[in-house]
Amino acid sequence: MNISFDWLKEYVDLGEMTPEELDDLLTFSGLEVDSMEKVETIKGGLEHVVIAKVLTCEPHPDSDHLHLTTVDVGGERPLNIVCGAPNVAAGQKVVCARIGTKIYTSETEYYEIKKGKLRGAVSEGMLCAADELQLGTDHDGIMVLPDDAPVGMPAKEYFHVKDDCLLEVAITANRMDAISHIGVARDVVAVRNTREGKQLSIKWPEVAEITALEGASAGQPIRVTVEEPELCPRYTGITLRGVRVGESPEWLQNRLRTVGLRPINNVVDVTNFVMMEVGQPLHAFDADKIGGGHVVVKRLPQGTKFTTLDGVERTLDARDLMICDEHEGMCIAGVFGGQKSGVSMETTSVFIESAFFNPVSIRKTSQRHTLKTDASYRYERTCDPNITEWALRRAVKLIRETAGGEVCGSMVDLYPKTIESPVVEVNFRRMFDLIGQDIPLEAVRTALTSLDIEICREDAEGMTLKVPTCKADVTRECDIVEEIMRIYGYNNIHIGDRLHSCLSYGKKPDPRKLKNAVSDYLTDNGFSEIMNNSLTKSEYYEDNPDFDPRHNIFIINPLSKELNVMRQTLLYSGLECIARNINYKIHDQKLYEFGRGYLKNEVEDDTLPVTKRFTETEHVGLFLTGNMLPESWKQKSPESDFFYLKSYVMTVLQRMRVNMGRIEVVPSQAKYFSEGLDFVQRDSKKTVATLGALSHSLLKKLDIKQPVYYADLNWTLLLKQYPTKEVQYQEVAKFPEVRRDLALVLKKDVTFAAIEQAAMQCEKKLLKRISLFDVYEGKGIAEGFKSYAVSFILQDKDKTLNDKQIESVMNKIQKTLETQLGAKVRG
Numbered sequence: 001m002n003i004s005f006d007w008l009k010e011y012v013d014l015g016e017m018t019p020e021e022l023d024d025l026l027t028f029s030g031l032e033v034d035s036m037e038k039v040e041t042i043k044g045g046l047e048h049v050v051i052a053k054v055l056t057c058e059p060h061p062d063s064d065h066l067h068l069t070t071v072d073v074g075g076e077r078p079l080n081i082v083c084g085a086p087n088v089a090a091g092q093k094v095v096c097a098r099i100g101t102k103i104y105t106s107e108t109e110y111y112e113i114k115k116g117k118l119r120g121a122v123s124e125g126m127l128c129a130a131d132e133l134q135l136g137t138d139h140d141g142i143m144v145l146p147d148d149a150p151v152g153m154p155a156k157e158y159f160h161v162k163d164d165c166l167l168e169v170a171i172t173a174n175r176m177d178a179i180s181h182i183g184v185a186r187d188v189v190a191v192r193n194t195r196e197g198k199q200l201s202i203k204w205p206e207v208a209e210i211t212a213l214e215g216a217s218a219g220q221p222i223r224v225t226v227e228e229p230e231l232c233p234r235y236t237g238i239t240l241r242g243v244r245v246g247e248s249p250e251w252l253q254n255r256l257r258t259v260g261l262r263p264i265n266n267v268v269d270v271t272n273f274v275m276m277e278v279g280q281p282l283h284a285f286d287a288d289k290i291g292g293g294h295v296v297v298k299r300l301p302q303g304t305k306f307t308t309l310d311g312v313e314r315t316l317d318a319r320d321l322m323i324c325d326e327h328e329g330m331c332i333a334g335v336f337g338g339q340k341s342g343v344s345m346e347t348t349s350v351f352i353e354s355a356f357f358n359p360v361s362i363r364k365t366s367q368r369h370t371l372k373t374d375a376s377y378r379y380e381r382t383c384d385p386n387i388t389e390w391a392l393r394r395a396v397k398l399i400r401e402t403a404g405g406e407v408c409g410s411m412v413d414l415y416p417k418t419i420e421s422p423v424v425e426v427n428f429r430r431m432f433d434l435i436g437q438d439i440p441l442e443a444v445r446t447a448l449t450s451l452d453i454e455i456c457r458e459d460a461e462g463m464t465l466k467v468p469t470c471k472a473d474v475t476r477e478c479d480i481v482e483e484i485m486r487i488y489g490y491n492n493i494h495i496g497d498r499l500h501s502c503l504s505y506g507k508k509p510d511p512r513k514l515k516n517a518v519s520d521y522l523t524d525n526g527f528s529e530i531m532n533n534s535l536t537k538s539e540y541y542e543d544n545p546d547f548d549p550r551h552n553i554f555i556i557n558p559l560s561k562e563l564n565v566m567r568q569t570l571l572y573s574g575l576e577c578i579a580r581n582i583n584y585k586i587h588d589q590k591l592y593e594f595g596r597g598y599l600k601n602e603v604e605d606d607t608l609p610v611t612k613r614f615t616e617t618e619h620v621g622l623f624l625t626g627n628m629l630p631e632s633w634k635q636k637s638p639e640s641d642f643f644y645l646k647s648y649v650m651t652v653l654q655r656m657r658v659n660m661g662r663i664e665v666v667p668s669q670a671k672y673f674s675e676g677l678d679f680v681q682r683d684s685k686k687t688v689a690t691l692g693a694l695s696h697s698l699l700k701k702l703d704i705k706q707p708v709y710y711a712d713l714n715w716t717l718l719l720k721q722y723p724t725k726e727v728q729y730q731e732v733a734k735f736p737e738v739r740r741d742l743a744l745v746l747k748k749d750v751t752f753a754a755i756e757q758a759a760m761q762c763e764k765k766l767l768k769r770i771s772l773f774d775v776y777e778g779k780g781i782a783e784g785f786k787s788y789a790v791s792f793i794l795q796d797k798d799k800t801l802n803d804k805q806i807e808s809v810m811n812k813i814q815k816t817l818e819t820q821l822g823a824k825v826r827g
Helices: 019-027 181-196 250-258 266-278 359-368 374-379 388-403 428-435 441-450 477-488 511-524 571-583 642-655 696-701 715-721 752-762 803-821
Strands: 002-004 033-040 049-059 067-072 079-083 093-098 102-104 110-112 116-118 121-123 125-127 163-169 223-226 234-241 283-286 294-299 305-307 313-315 321-324 329-332 349-356 406-414 423-427 454-458 462-466 589-600 614-625 663-667 673-681 687-694 708-714 738-747 767-776 785-794
Touching (some): 019 163, 019 181, 181 441, 181 477, 223 234, 234 388, 266 283, 266 374, 283 329, 321 359, 349 388, 359 374, 423 428, 428 462, 428 477, 441 454, 511 589, 511 642, 511 715, 571 589, 614 642, 614 715, 642 673, 642 687, 642 708, 687 715, 708 715, 738 803, 752 767, 752 785, 752 803
Antiparallel strands (some): 049 093, 093 125, 116 121, 283 349, 305 313, 614 708
């Protein structure tokens, strides 16, 4: 929300307060100021632009539309300027942009006037049209000023371009009362009256005393019917005829430009001005384009086509509230106007709408059509239903002043069920307990009355308050205390010297500590943590053998089709990150993410608890692609592969104290892997982790052209299996380890995991570790077979092993491998 410091002064006496002091006051009263900047009513402040006189004007010899002019800018000599405007002539007073002038084409884009040549002729500036300097919309020719315009005067002075200070205030969803200049002024008044003892009040602007014109000569007023009173609890409107639409006066244009709004015409500008002034959105219709002279507030059938003001044809939902005439829709209520019914330069009669719409309905409509407008931003946060008439009267007064016209008929105000101000009981003792100390009751009264909260009753115990409807969030005693505290000032609450604390038993294991430990390990090994949206597109799960689309949890009102379901897996969001990084030429990536997967359970009973109908599981996703190390002159960086990823996974499982003896390692069944492994618990058959190389077909869908390796660890399951007993440390064994190696010839489909598992099951007491240190295929090895060189570490903690014991154990292991895996010892 943009607040103009100069504009704010119209509603509250700021005295000698500076913008910096106002920044502090607002921030420490609950309206955080995000930024503050100096602004001009015209972008760039017309720097280097002056009033000039055209001395000579001759046709360009090499062009049929350019003119060679000499221009007096009040300097030492006239400037030579090539001009293409058809209306340029000698003797004119014009606006000249000298060298160095920045001509803004948008809020951020501009081009700078430089000395150059046009068709061989030197040009030392530019004679400007109104729209080029943001002084109007006319581009038919250059601006021609009155003869008394002083040559050499800076255009900034001539056009009264003022400096201002713009404060960008962060308005939270519960502070709709402050989403206007008068709303902010209310807080300033309350703070200064309460903290400084001032006697300030809001200076409300004048509004029109509306008198209806009688007689046929005045024309017929627009009739209104509201068919959806639940979606439109109040609709106020009025018809004006004899309006002259044109450019707004300078003061009005300057006000709108300062807060970032583009002036359009005097009628539309007034509606925007009132919205920024008091927070009530208004909409102006061309009354002559309202079919049948009848406005109908209703919903249209599903699939109805409607073209909005931006020229886009949109498909309406049956739940969208529309402002219609007797034939068709004219406006998406509270969101965006239609292309046909808007006010144009030919308009002579207008119908002004000031309504209160259901905030939930507006928010959902805005999200369905991905339309975020100034009006929808306010309506979806709950406007004040009892300000609509005042805002309409204010608009009528300003339109009469800027565009003329007279009221036709009486004001329409359909308000079948009045929304009353909530009444709140406040107990002083409870209030002081919430605050933490007693504060003066006079300060409480001042804060409340300055915020327009009426004190209906007060006694020694407490008070009864009537809260204005502009404060939709203030409905309870604690809300009142919050209002008092932000005005009184949290910094004025004394903090005692005593510290009270209590001891609480934390559950073990501590999930946060374990997550930090794993995160630290991965980060120390070159991984970068990513955090992705839990929303993704359903397209990923369609015709997918690994993920059942029936488990998708769809979003009722998605922001877009790209974010219409909760994700089942971390896989696709991680791949989107990888693809984006590759597009930015980052090919070497090591990423990890802690995130949740969401599944809809196959149950028909919607009355069951949410925990029965849906499953939410936390996972850790690891991604490897590209090289493992940065480029170096000393050695070539190894490429990432399946085994690097497996080593990281094994270390994580080790840190989570997973008993690998109870884990079975089997080939992965996931189709998104070209090859992979699953780590499955022997007793529960639940998968603790899965890892592998992602298939080429999957990577192709995301336009990734390099190998990617992915691991998914079920963090929820790892936390559940984490041992509750503390780690017990033992002294280092006093007796030496013994290593024996075997070269085993096996079929290609036999994995090292199978060797490890069979050996460990065979000898549980003395066999400590097994390692694979060589794999060979080729000469001397039959087709379909491979050779594994495996080392076995044996150790007895009570004595030194002798050769007989070692030979016995190795024979036992060898026989087991031959029997179970068909292994043969290579000679």
